[in-house]
Amino acid sequence: MAAPGDPRRLYRLVQEGRLCALREELRGAGPAGCPGPSGDTLLHCAARHGHRDVLAYLVETWDMDIEAANRDYKRPLHEAASQGHRDCVRYLLDRGAVVDCLKKADWTPLMMACTRKNLEVIQDLVEHGANPLLKNKDGWNSLHIASREGDPLTLQYLLTVCPAACKTESKIGRTPLHTAAMHGCLDAVKVLLQRCQYEADCADRCGCTPFMDAVQCGHIDVARLLLEQHKACWAARDALGAQAIHRAAVTGQDEALRFLVSELGADVDARAAPSRLAPLHFAAKEGHVSTVQVLLSLGADINSKDERNRSALHLACAGQHTACVELLLRSGLSDSADISGTLAQQLAHSADVLQCFDHCPAS
Template sequence: MDLCRLQLTMMCKCLPTVSHSQLQDLKHEGTYLKYSHRDEDPLLMAVWRGDARVMRDILMTSESNQLQVNKDGWTPLHEAAYYGQAECMKILLLVAPQMINHQTTSSQTPLILAAARGHFACTQCLLDMGADPNIADKSKRTPIYEASVVGNVEMVQRILRSGARVDRRCAGGWTALHEAASRNNLSVTALLVEHGAKVDAVSDDGISPLFIAAQSGSVDTLLFLIKSGAEIAKEAKDGATSLFEACRHGHNKIVEILLSHGADPNKPEKRGLLPLHVAAKRGYCSIVSLLIPVTSSVKLQHSGISPLHLAAENDEDDTLEMLIEAGFDANSQLSSDWSCMYEDRRTTPLYFAVVNSNLNAAGMLLEAGAGPNLDTFNPLLVAVKQGYVNMVSLLLKHGAHINANVPTQSTSFPAAVLLSGTNLAVLKCLMDYGCDAMSCFQCSCGKRPYKATHVLQFTVVGFCDQFCEMLSRPTISHWAGPVIDVLLDYVGQTKLCDRLIEHLDSYGGWIHIKMKATLPRPLMHLCRLKIRQLVGVRRLERLKTLNLPGKITAYLNYAES
């Protein structure tokens, strides 16, 4: 005991002390708060301060044993390792060398804590005193793993020299090499490989260090792993390759490197998607430009989905334009397997653009020859339901079926009118493009009960077979007059049914609309209808370019004062 005290005395000569303010800073760290119930323990306070003199005095007293283990399994040696107090650690190990590999309730040894905190002096001290470098914590993380996370080359080298097993896997199956690769730490990566780390070690998900380097954009590490013989074509459990992962994360330089080293751009992952698909989905134009020339059109067809679909779905307009210019078919359709993933059974890129209210994308696709009537549920009806007048007009200009029906239900009047609801601007746009207004007034005043009907992804509440039933819905009835007023401009001699008359009679301000429907209709109105009918919708658009008197143009377009 006297010898031990003499050694303590000699070790503690000239050791620095830590001020009270520095101790207060330490107290605010998370680990201190874990052990606040011991904040009056003079030995721990000395460890936190790094005050070796006080530690010496405490340990040399004849009082009861100060080297207690708290409820979480931490000893003073763990505290010294955590806070990087190497001198305190030497004293503690001199007094109680049995603490060196003691594990907490999380199975952490002092060496694991020192390595994880990047304290090289503590790590070296523990190893010099015989700490075991291969003991893992509950997550199966070893000192070499933690040192690779920190990226301290000197520490990694010291732990490896002590006999650490380089390929120990953590709970998720990662090795120290995975960690080094994910951080693009070339020095640590090279050191691990030099000491026998397997370059193709895989995690529980089948992920290799090369895959991680591609995912994280670690160019230097990727090149080193390739040079060291790492397998480029290795797949993760979901079928994704390193190239696919680099494309997913937008690492242009990594994609270039992998392609130049023979990576296969036509290897699909388990869902059938190719690297080009994921690059288009994320809008990485530079990567898309690299992949277009090397991607097989046959493989794309077998995938059941075009990159155009993914670019349109994710509003990646620049990528969409690039794909169109490269010759991708604007009318490509989803396979049944892909289509059934959507409630509305959509199939075309145009449908995705319309659903997203992306007028620019829809315009590009239509100009590239996209047909507006290929989907089960017509994109025009989607635009009408959204109340997007410009989209409705764009689709109609490119030949959308204006009188298209909802596949799961039929009405005696156009479905577009039903879906337009109270949006008079959309309703007028439909009428200007030739929607069948007359059918709205050809009813028998049916008394069908109202019910909620789902139209694919849209819900039409209060399904109605006839127009007058639609206007009887509580959400629309207060708009009955203005809706009828718009429609009357596009019909000739017609008689309102009793239910429509009831609506117009329900509000005094609508008396002029009722008078407007009185037969016979004005001759000027009937002539306008006849001229518009003879000219046709498409020609009517061209009237604006002709040198006609302004009054005639205004008359034909319902714009006369």
């Protein structure tokens, strides 16, 4: 049986919200220095689990510090905000909790609240002075984070109380529109297009546009919207000379590839400049067997070569992708030397990959 004041028992009682039992336990021992996991105090635990009565008891009876920080510099307000416990958030704010306190990586309670559909909590924090324009270490503000969650009501609210929030970019030049598009948040994209004046092909530092983000993550509905309402260019190139079709091949988005080629007329053999890698090369490099099949069914040239005279077989062998090598050989791709005289087979180190060539001796 745990001794009176055992920290493990105290934390369990707080987690379970057993206020009467907690009172009895603390009468005998008090809450003196008993940090829990990650340096949490009992207040962190009460706030995380939404026990406002326990929170109030610990603050008002035992004078526990509402600004106590754990090892990640989280305060109880961070915990309550991230879990959407509005009564705990309001209690802490009414007791004078610092509304824009920072945890590790410079996250505020408002940012934490924006990771969920917590509109009422977000409103409480803003009404107590939380600043939506503050950025974390990656350059994201609360609108970026809300765009990832995708709740249109939260976005509408943030843009109403702080219109300047939409002008922000992360440290790598990504806008909230990039974030919403990447995560397939169609309603969020609609709000951002309606309320913010983003350029049609606003690109981050890597040259990636929101349309590319949507396509490479398979969000075709978002891609359509960006084309129709934002006049996005499906043929735009990133900083490495790749187009959306190359990015879709890298991530194995088969339906997106069909959309680009069959509906938009993208060139299935488009070359990324200056490498001259075709979508088939990218898919083979990643070992996406189904994607290679889709590209071939869309008319991709199985014999296409990059600037180093490498075929898709070279990249599949270099990645030791057995199934992909087997598919390419069975589809009629013969081995050939690249610009340095290296055959694809010479890049194979796996016994399984080498056996593919044994089964297709004509290659």
